[in-house]
Amino acid sequence: MVQEHLKNLNLADEPDETLSMNPKKFMLWLSIVSFLMMWAGWTSGYLVRKAEGNWHEFPLPTIFWWSTGVLLISSISMHWALISAKKDNFSTLKTAISITFVFGMAFLVMQVFGFSELIGKDIYFVGNDNAAQWLYVMVFFHGVHVISGLIVLIFSLISAFKSDVHATKLTRIELCATYWHFLDLLWLYLFIFLLYNR
Numbered sequence: 001m002v003q004e005h006l007k008n009l010n011l012a013d014e015p016d017e018t019l020s021m022n023p024k025k026f027m028l029w030l031s032i033v034s035f036l037m038m039w040a041g042w043t044s045g046y047l048v049r050k051a052e053g054n055w056h057e058f059p060l061p062t063i064f065w066w067s068t069g070v071l072l073i074s075s076i077s078m079h080w081a082l083i084s085a086k087k088d089n090f091s092t093l094k095t096a097i098s099i100t101f102v103f104g105m106a107f108l109v110m111q112v113f114g115f116s117e118l119i120g121k122d123i124y125f126v127g128n129d130n131a132a133q134w135l136y137v138m139v140f141f142h143g144v145h146v147i148s149g150l151i152v153l154i155f156s157l158i159s160a161f162k163s164d165v166h167a168t169k170l171t172r173i174e175l176c177a178t179y180w181h182f183l184d185l186l187w188l189y190l191f192i193f194l195l196y197n198r
Contacts, residue, residue: 028175032182039186043193046134050197056131057198058123061114067107068191074103075184082177088167097157104150111143135194142187149183152176
């Protein structure tokens with residue numbers, strides 16, 4: 001009886017198990033939530049301004065379709081990189097990150113060509129064309145986020161070449177993969193939104 005009582009006391013003294021998360025992962029998810037709120041605000045503002053009238057509708061550049069495909073492929077290669085890191089397949093890891101980087105750069109170049117196509121159709125950022133201004137701002141800021149993703153990819157690639165990313169040290173590649181997938185999903189959302197709300 002006494003032993004059972006002491007056992008119960010020991011159990012009561014033990015602290016409850018707390019949920020923990022890597023601080024870097026927490027900060028990344030906090031940033032992603034902040035970005036989502038910002039983009040929700042922008043797309044809401046877009047819809048409100050469109051509803052006010054005096055809205056010039058125009059087709060999205062054709063190359064935006066192709067750039068969407070390129071970015072989706074880059075997401076696949078990023079996932080491939082993460083799987084390779086978990087298996088300590090360093091050669092494949094380097095290849096997969098390199099492919100992701102190249103496709104990310106290709107996406108940015110294609111976006112520039114898309115802007116050139118708009119300018120060729122006399123659709124400019126300046127002036128009274130609110131539809132064009134919203135498009136330019138949202139696509140431009142997504143591009144800025146992609147550039148930040150490419151910088152993260154460079155650091156991950158350097159770590160891969162130093163063999164500093166492996167099955168027991170995955171935080172950097174996991175952060176990179178999460179952020180890159182977020183950028184891909186963000187563009188997919190933005191592209192579909194613009195397709196149906198020109």
